[in-house]
Amino acid sequence: MIDLPVTTRRVSGTRLLDLCQARGIASPVDPFMGLPMHLNALKRHGIAVHGGDLLEWFVRAGEGLVVNDFTILRESEVAEVVEMLPGRIYPNDLFRAWEGVFFSEDQCRYLGVWHANVHALRSDGQTGLAIAGLWHVLCHWLLKARYPDDLVDVPPSELAWHYIRETERWVIDNGKRNTVRRGDFAATLGRVRADAVYIAPPGRISSAKIDPRVWMWEAWWQGDPYLNVERLYRDKVFGGRTHDDPAYDRAVGEVLAAAEAAPYVEASRPRVETVSPNADEHYLIASR
Numbered sequence: 001m002i003d004l005p006v007t008t009r010r011v012s013g014t015r016l017l018d019l020c021q022a023r024g025i026a027s028p029v030d031p032f033m034g035l036p037m038h039l040n041a042l043k044r045h046g047i048a049v050h051g052g053d054l055l056e057w058f059v060r061a062g063e064g065l066v067v068n069d070f071t072i073l074r075e076s077e078v079a080e081v082v083e084m085l086p087g088r089i090y091p092n093d094l095f096r097a098w099e100g101v102f103f104s105e106d107q108c109r110y111l112g113v114w115h116a117n118v119h120a121l122r123s124d125g126q127t128g129l130a131i132a133g134l135w136h137v138l139c140h141w142l143l144k145a146r147y148p149d150d151l152v153d154v155p156p157s158e159l160a161w162h163y164i165r166e167t168e169r170w171v172i173d174n175g176k177r178n179t180v181r182r183g184d185f186a187a188t189l190g191r192v193r194a195d196a197v198y199i200a201p202p203g204r205i206s207s208a209k210i211d212p213r214v215w216m217w218e219a220w221w222q223g224d225p226y227l228n229v230e231r232l233y234r235d236k237v238f239g240g241r242t243h244d245d246p247a248y249d250r251a252v253g254e255v256l257a258a259a260e261a262a263p264y265v266e267a268s269r270p271r272v273e274t275v276s277p278n279a280d281e282h283y284l285i286a287s288r
């Protein structure tokens, strides 16, 4: 059994929307975006959004949720993702390493089938939506393993069908060019011009504390159940070196320096405002 955090703290799209609208921010960039549901919410309200992350599956999901304006997965296309297709050869042991540890034999087989089918999809938009939909299957299974009596038993392909069809409601055109990129925060900030930088950086020793679902989904997307996500972060600013306070402070300092060009962000600016909608949420907003 894996240790699932009680809650996964995620930024609320509505909160960000309020913060943007109150200041006339029309194009924020989030260089540590994670799963960009919050950027999708801003996009829905006409804001041009940009994001980046080091993990590939977040970026792929962003191609469906942020960049994509029109493409959905229709019923026949969902069927091509969730079921084993006649005539296609599937490696049936790709995720066998997870069998009995995290998942059942049947679930591992489906993870392999979905991996192959999603990689065969025709557009980046559809691929991103399928990844985001199936991510909810992963979460459902892991929760179900932990609380067997609390969630209904649904066959894998039906569950996948349900969650992928749900992605249709996230597809929206806001008439803007919205972007996501895979890369270090500095690369994202160097390439995107935006009104504001939204920074939710990794916490201390974040690579060791990464939510197991997140590395697992990267491993699934890459087809490597042994993938070591820590390695992806190791040479980066927040990898390995941030165990002590000064190192972490330096890392955050590097982010602020990289964000320097945006009108809203940096703490040494003349106007620094604190917005605390509740005891757990605090936003420091710095502007010129």
Ligand SMILES: C[S@@+](CC[C@H](N)C(=O)[O-])C[C@H]1O[C@@H](n2cnc3c(N)ncnc32)[C@H](O)[C@@H]1O
Pocket (backbone or CB within 6 Å): 009, 010, 011, 030, 031, 032, 033, 034, 035, 052, 053, 054, 055, 058, 183, 184, 185, 186, 200, 201, 202, 203, 233, 236, 237, 238
């Ligand atoms: C705190 S989480 C993102 C939170 C996200 N905004 C949310 O609300 O869910 C930090 C993210 O930064 C990414 N990350 C870590 N180091 C990075 C780096 N050097 N450059 C870009 N992204 C990085 C991680 O993969 C992770 O998705």
